Amino acid sequence: MFIEPSIGRSKSSGGKGQIEVICGSMFSGKTEELIRRLNRAKIARQKVEIFKPAVDKRYSDSDVVSHDETMIRSTPVDFAGDILLLSGDCDVIGIDEVQFFDEEIITVVQKLSRQGKRIILAGLDMDFEGRPFEPMPSLMAIAEFVTKVHAICMKCGDLAAFSFRLSDSKMKVMLGEKEAYEARCRKCFFEERRDVT
Numbered sequence: 001m002f003i004e005p006s007i008g009r010s011k012s013s014g015g016k017g018q019i020e021v022i023c024g025s026m027f028s029g030k031t032e033e034l035i036r037r038l039n040r041a042k043i044a045r046q047k048v049e050i051f052k053p054a055v056d057k058r059y060s061d062s063d064v065v066s067h068d069e070t071m072i073r074s075t076p077v078d079f080a081g082d083i084l085l086l087s088g089d090c091d092v093i094g095i096d097e098v099q100f101f102d103e104e105i106i107t108v109v110q111k112l113s114r115q116g117k118r119i120i121l122a123g124l125d126m127d128f129e130g131r132p133f134e135p136m137p138s139l140m141a142i143a144e145f146v147t148k149v150h151a152i153c154m155k156c157g158d159l160a161a162f163s164f165r166l167s168d169s170k171m172k173v174m175l176g177e178k179e180a181y182e183a184r185c186r187k188c189f190f191e192e193r194r195d196v197t
């Protein structure tokens with residue numbers, strides 16, 4: 001369980017800025033963990049804003065909704081730069097589905113953290129071929145704290161770090177409806193993906 005090292009140290013009380021990354025496969029509970037941290041910041045009376053890429057229209061336009069229907073209000077944005085314009089005087093910024101932003105998000109996150117804000121990012125660290133999913137790896141490198149959460153392999157019940165796509169689509173960005181993916185452990189993932197080296 002992640003324990004905040006600096007809760008209560010909001011920008012107004014002299015926060016130094018901090019970047020946290022929550023990564024993992026589909027069904028690993030990334031969004032739930034993001035929401036948990038944001039709710040705790042709210043309890044600490046910090047000003048919280050949540051953003052997500054407008055491309056993620058799976059559930060609703062203005063809420064971050066995890067697979068188990070936990071909900072928190074959020075703002076969909078078309079470009080990473082919009083977050084700079086919209087984050088104003090908030091202390092804590094959550095960004096969900098970060099893998100759908102382009103590399104501009106790295107500059108945006110750097111700028112926001114230097115303003116003394118706490119940035120919490122959640123996203124897929126690997127694509128459906130088991131390859132690093134930029135810009136997540138770069139964000140993990142510049143973060144103070146990286147938390148990898150795991151799903152359960154739907155084949156064998158072991159810990160799962162891979163998102164196995166059940167359809168034949170080769171699109172990198174194919175939104176994560178439950179029926180299109182399964183969480184898989186390394187062994188079960190590569191057993192059925194012999195085309196991947």
Ligand SMILES: [Zn+2]
Pocket residue numbers: 153154155156157158184185186187188189
């Ligand atoms: Zn397995």
